[in-house]
Structure formats: C-alpha cells, structure tokens
Amino acid sequence: MSTQPTEGAGRRVIGSTWEGVLLMIFTCACFAGMSAAIRHVSAEISVFQIAFVRNAIGTLILVPFMMRTGFGSFDPGRFRLFAVRAGIGVCAMWAWYSALQFTPLAEAITLNFTVSLWMIPVAILMLGERVGPRRWIATVVGFAGVLIVLQPGAETISVGGLLAILAALLFAVSMALVRLLARTESPLAIVFYMNLIMTPISLGPALWWWQTPTLEQLGWLLGIGCILTVAHFTMARALSIMEATAVVPLDFTRLPFAVAIGWFAFGEFPGAWTWVGAVFIVGSAVYIARREALLTRRRPSVIDP
Numbered sequence: 001m002s003t004q005p006t007e008g009a010g011r012r013v014i015g016s017t018w019e020g021v022l023l024m025i026f027t028c029a030c031f032a033g034m035s036a037a038i039r040h041v042s043a044e045i046s047v048f049q050i051a052f053v054r055n056a057i058g059t060l061i062l063v064p065f066m067m068r069t070g071f072g073s074f075d076p077g078r079f080r081l082f083a084v085r086a087g088i089g090v091c092a093m094w095a096w097y098s099a100l101q102f103t104p105l106a107e108a109i110t111l112n113f114t115v116s117l118w119m120i121p122v123a124i125l126m127l128g129e130r131v132g133p134r135r136w137i138a139t140v141v142g143f144a145g146v147l148i149v150l151q152p153g154a155e156t157i158s159v160g161g162l163l164a165i166l167a168a169l170l171f172a173v174s175m176a177l178v179r180l181l182a183r184t185e186s187p188l189a190i191v192f193y194m195n196l197i198m199t200p201i202s203l204g205p206a207l208w209w210w211q212t213p214t215l216e217q218l219g220w221l222l223g224i225g226c227i228l229t230v231a232h233f234t235m236a237r238a239l240s241i242m243e244a245t246a247v248v249p250l251d252f253t254r255l256p257f258a259v260a261i262g263w264f265a266f267g268e269f270p271g272a273w274t275w276v277g278a279v280f281i282v283g284s285a286v287y288i289a290r291r292e293a294l295l296t297r298r299r300p301s302v303i304d305p
Contacts, residue, residue: 020241023234024250030231032257034224035109036265039100041220046209047097050221051090052202057225058195066192078184085177086197092170093202095163102160105262106270109254110149110278111164116285117142118172126176138284145280148273187236249289252282 038050099108120139123129150161181190213221238250255278262268270278 017241020238021250023238023241025253027231027235027238028251028254029257030227030234032105032109032254032261034228034231035100035258036105036261037220037224038097039105040265041217041224042097042101045211045213045217045221046206047094047101048202048205048209049211049213050097050224051093052199052206053221054093054225054228055090055195055199055202057222058229059192059199061226061229062188062192062195065188069186069188078181081177081181082193082197085174085181086194086201088170088177089174089194090198090201092167092174093198094205095170096167099160099163099167103158103164104268104270104274105266106255106258106268107149107274108160108164109258110270110274110281111146111161112168112171113252113255113278113281113285114142114146114165114168115171115175116288117146117281118169119175120288122169122172122176126173127179135288138287142281142284142288145277145284147277148280149277151273191232249286252286255282 038047041050096112099111103111117139120131120135124131146165150158178190185193259270262270
C-alpha cells in the first residue's frame with residue numbers, strides 16, 4: 001500500500017501546527033505591544049477614555065461579521081448574564097489599564113498570568129466544578145510566586161501590583177461567565193454583544209474624564225482598538241488549530257516580549273525576584289492547563305485525584 005497519502009496528511013498537520021504556533025506568538029507580541037501602548041497613552045489620556053474607545057472600535061469591527069451570520073442568534077433571555085459579564089469585563093479593563101500605569105510592564109504581565117490560578121476557586125464557586133488536591137497544590141504554588149513578585153514586608157506593596165491582581169481575578173470571573181454563555185451562544189455572538197454592551201457602560205466615566213485627543217493620541221487609540229481586536233481573532237484561530245495545552249505555554253511568550261519592550265521603551269528591566277516569581281506562576285499555570293486538558297479527555301465519572 002502506498003504511504004503517500006499518509007505522508008501528505010502528516011505534512012498538513014505539521015503545517016497547521018506551525019501556523020498555530022506562529023499565530024499565537026504573533027498574538028502574544030500584539031498583547032505585549034498594546035499593553036506598552038496603553039501605558040504610554042495613559043500618561044495623557046484617561047484609562048476610562050481608552051477603554052471606551054477600545055470597546056467602540058471592537059464593536060464596529062465586528063458588525064460586518066455579525067451581518068453575515070445574523071444578529072438574530074442572540075437569546076434575549078440571556079441578556080442579564082451578558083450584562084453582568086460586560087460590567088465585570090469593563091471593571092477588569094479599568095483595573096488592568098490602571099495597573100499598567102503604575103507597574104513595570106514585565107511585572108504587570110507576570111501578575112496577569114494569575115488569571116489561570118484564580119480560575120480554580122472561581123470555577124468551584126460559580127460553575128460547581130470539582131477540583132482535586134493536585135490542582136490545589138499547583139494553585140498554592142502559583143500564589144507563592146505572586147508573593148515573591150510583590151515581596152510583602154520588604155517594602156510597601158505597590159498599588160499597581162494590587163490592581164494587576166484584581167484585574168486577573170475579574171478576568172477569571174469574566175471567563176467563568178463566558179463558559180456559561182457558551183452553552184447557548186456562539187463565540188462570535190459572545191464577543192460582539194460583550195463589546196456592544198461594554199461600550200455604553202464605559203462611556204459614562206469616559207465622558208467625565210474626557211479630553212479631546214490630539215491626532216497623535218487618536219492614532220494611538222485607534223491602533224490599540226484595532227490591533228487588540230485582530231489579536232483576539234488570531235488567538236481564536238490558534239486555538240482552533242492547536243490544543244489548549246499547547247497554546248497555554250506559548251501565551252507566556254508575552255513575558256519576554258514585555259521585557260524587551262519595557263527595556264527599550266521605558267528603560268525597565270525586571271529584578272531577580274520578578275523572574276523567580278514568574279517561574280512559580282508560569283509553572284503552576286502550565287500544570288493546571290495540562291491537568292485540565294487531561295481531565296477533559298476522561299469520562300465525566302472520573303474525578304481528579
């Protein structure tokens with residue numbers, strides 16, 4: 001029997017895998033770069049105004065896609081859950097953008113990796129999931145890394161560090177709500193209606209702190225909104241090609257991108273304790289992601305030991 005079809009299939013798989021890897025690395029570079037851009041712009045423009053422009057641009061970009069699939073896919077009975085998700089999402093955005101103002105870029109992104117750690121208690125409280133001792137131990141190890149980064153007692157804990165952790169917690173709650181919405185709604189509908197609802201929510205504070213941007217500032221704001229929206233699409237594409245267990249380790253390439261950008265753009269380089277804490281946080285997050293994927297492949301009756 002000829003092996004040519006098998007070899008061709010193998011090449012297609014390899015090509016798809018490399019496409020997913022490159023897309024995820026591109027996504028991480030976009031997220032790190034846009035975090036730096038937000039930090040730069042927030043020195044002159046309110047974080048509330050930045051959040052509003054980002055949400056508005058995201059909504060406008062997604063309108064043509066919704067026109068193709070149809071707006072009628074939305075279930076009105078789920079509006080309350082959409083509204084709660086949008087409110088928490090806006091608060092997470094405000095906290096994250098504020099954290100970028102007051103915290104070195106690499107440190108802020110390191111603390112942002114705790115989203116996967118927060119998902120453990122959040123999943124238990126909101127989704128009723130059962131978590132075994134292995135993942136609890138990994139979570140404790142990850143939060144030990146947070147303490148290493150923040151170094152409580154060595155000096156006053158920075159407001160930016162606390163805001164980064166608060167943003168990670170809110171993002172985790174937001175992700176749990178997305179899991180609930182995903183039971184009845186398509187991914188495109190979830191993203192579109194989230195942006196649609198977040199736009200008016202974020203408008204009020206934006207108007208209170210509004211200042212007319214210069215052409216340069218407007219360019220930054222438009223770039224942030226467009227590139228972040230594109231990054232979400234490329235991340236979704238990468239997740240459609242690769243398993244989550246392969247994508248999660250690649251997500252941590254945001255850190256070297258952040259280190260490089262922080263060094264060249266802001267003259268920052270993370271200290272030794274930030275690197276040590278990052279090892280704890282990243283290692284525990286990768287373990288939790290792989291453990292979650294392993295349990296997903298098992299039958300529902302099998303419980304995490």
